[in-house]
Amino acid sequence: MASVSSQPQFRYTQPPSKVLHLRNLPWECTEEELIELGKPFGKVVNTKCNVGANRNQAFIEFADLNQAIAMISYYASSSEPAQVRGKTVYLQYSNRQEIVNNKTAADVAGNVLLVTIEGADARLVSIDVLHLVFSAFGFVHKITTFEKTAGFQALVQFSDAETATSAKDALDGRSIPRYLLPEHVGPCTLRITYSGHTDLSVKFQSHRSRDYTNPYLPVASSAIDGSGQFGMGLDGKKLEPESNVLLASIENMQYAVTLDVLHMVFSAFGPVQKIAMFDKNGGLQALIQYPDVQTAVVAKEALEGHCIYDGGFCKLHISYSRHTDLSIKVNNDRSRDYTIPNAPVVETQPSILGQHPVPSVGQAVQYNGVQYSPGPEQPVMHQPQPQAGWAAAAPAAPQSMPMQMHNNHYMPPPGTMPPQMAPGMMQFRPPTSTIPPYGSGHIR
DNA sequence: AGCACA
Numbered sequence: 001m002a003s004v005s006s007q008p009q010f011r012y013t014q015p016p017s018k019v020l021h022l023r024n025l026p027w028e029c030t031e032e033e034l035i036e037l038g039k040p041f042g043k044v045v046n047t048k049c050n051v052g053a054n055r056n057q058a059f060i061e062f063a064d065l066n067q068a069i070a071m072i073s074y075y076a077s078s079s080e081p082a083q084v085r086g087k088t089v090y091l092q093y094s095n096r097q098e099i100v101n102n103k104t105a106a107d108v109a110g111n112v113l114l115v116t117i118e119g120a121d122a123r124l125v126s127i128d129v130l131h132l133v134f135s136a137f138g139f140v141h142k143i144t145t146f147e148k149t150a151g152f153q154a155l156v157q158f159s160d161a162e163t164a165t166s167a168k169d170a171l172d173g174r175s176i177p178r179y180l181l182p183e184h185v186g187p188c189t190l191r192i193t194y195s196g197h198t199d200l201s202v203k204f205q206s207h208r209s210r211d212y213t214n215p216y217l218p219v220a221s222s223a224i225d226g227s228g229q230f231g232m233g234l235d236g237k238k239l240e241p242e243s244n245v246l247l248a249s250i251e252n253m254q255y256a257v258t259l260d261v262l263h264m265v266f267s268a269f270g271p272v273q274k275i276a277m278f279d280k281n282g283g284l285q286a287l288i289q290y291p292d293v294q295t296a297v298v299a300k301e302a303l304e305g306h307c308i309y310d311g312g313f314c315k316l317h318i319s320y321s322r323h324t325d326l327s328i329k330v331n332n333d334r335s336r337d338y339t340i341p342n343a344p345v346v347e348t349q350p351s352i353l354g355q356h357p358v359p360s361v362g363q364a365v366q367y368n369g370v371q372y373s374p375g376p377e378q379p380v381m382h383q384p385q386p387q388a389g390w391a392a393a394a395p396a397a398p399q400s401m402p403m404q405m406h407n408n409h410y411m412p413p414p415g416t417m418p419p420q421m422a423p424g425m426m427q428f429r430p431p432t433s434t435i436p437p438y439g440s441g442h443i444r
Numbered sequence: 445a446g447c448a449c450a
Contacts, residue, residue, distance in 0.1 A: 019447095021447055023445055023447085024445055052446090057447070059448070090445060090446080092447095096448085100448075102448080
């Protein structure tokens with residue numbers, strides 16, 4: 001089949017069009033510059049920049065054909081050529097009648113940002129640092145990260161497009177502040193566009209994705225990384241090195257706080273792997289290790305400043321430890337590794353539990369309606385595994401509350417009031433027992 | 445310096 005169009009590829013005189021084709025533009029000419037150029041002749045209703053192999057061509061579309069004609073004829077007879085940034089720009093009618101702007105999702109403002117982290121060490125930027133950076137502009141609902149051909153990218157979800165826009169405008173092209181990055185990490189620049197997404201789907205809290213609206217989301221085992229991550233609370237304000245290990249100090253310790261009490265209290269938020277208690281500055285402190293930072297964060301937020309016993313007794317002050325993995329050499333009444341079911345338990349002494357009428361825990365701990373009820377038939381230990389286990393216990397599993405409220409033989413410590421249960425507070429009742437076998441944090 | 449990747 002020969003004899004097709006004898007038409008030349010380009011006609012050098014185009015029929016008029018509302019759309020003008022510009023070439024010889026400076027590098028990365030902006031839409032604003034194009035509008036500026038066309039504005040004297042009419043209303044520019046659409047533009048397209050960075051066209052052509054060299055990305056130095058563009059189109060501008062006027063509202064009215066006459067406006068396009070006015071611009072062409074003006075520069076046809078002008079002694080001064082059309083210029084952008086002092087560079088001569090060549091104009092002609094486009095061979096199309098309108099700009100078909102493949103307005104990608106990247107161009108239309110939305111509440112989710114697509115963030116590309118540029119730099120040799122981009123992959124080393126943690127999700128917590130990203131959360132910190134973007135939280136400066138508003139509540140960050142969710143973050144997901146992933147590797148694409150474009151490199152290391154993240155989707156950051158805000159409440160609304162306005163918040164997202166403010167973050168985008170402020171951060172696009174900027175580098176993550178050095179002080180937020182580990183020493184050895186090189187500069188990381190953010191390239192930000194809008195994403196087409198409106199609501200990200202985050203199944204697990206992990207090193208790749210976070211849902212800050214749902215702290216009880218299961219924590220994926222992949223989220224466990226030994227390195228102490230720097231992150232921040234949901235309020236986006238404080239900058240504190242988060243850790244999966246909490247340091248709890250106990251103030252106003254009128255009652256003995258035992259390993260098992262601590263285990264019960266802290267198990268309300270997830271599996272406790274290890275606990276180590278020690279005396280410091282005349283007070284009792286304890287390190288509590290969770291499998292992941294996220295759980296520790298939730299526990300810290302929930303427990304900080306609360307009292308183990310009603311009446312202001314045994315007030316907890318909690319901070320993040322620098323530890324990430326406690327070394328428990330021996331299981332005794334001050335330290336325990338709940339991840340080793342058969343570790344030897346050393347009874348160093350007849351145990352303080354045996355000596356005093358010690359207030360202790362009940363079978364279930366409640367906090368904000370969340371119950372976690374380690375019972376004898378349900379060994380406390382949950383290996384750090386995704387989805388299964390403790391998270392499922394969050395929406396309360398009534399059948400796993402083995403003990404009734406009555407039937408406590410409570411003996412108040414001398415000269416004190418019995419701890420009462422305040423609504424919404426942790427519930428504790430006096431013990432009738434000695435140290436339970438290791439691995440089971442409950443007391444009966 | 446000559447017309448838009450999906």
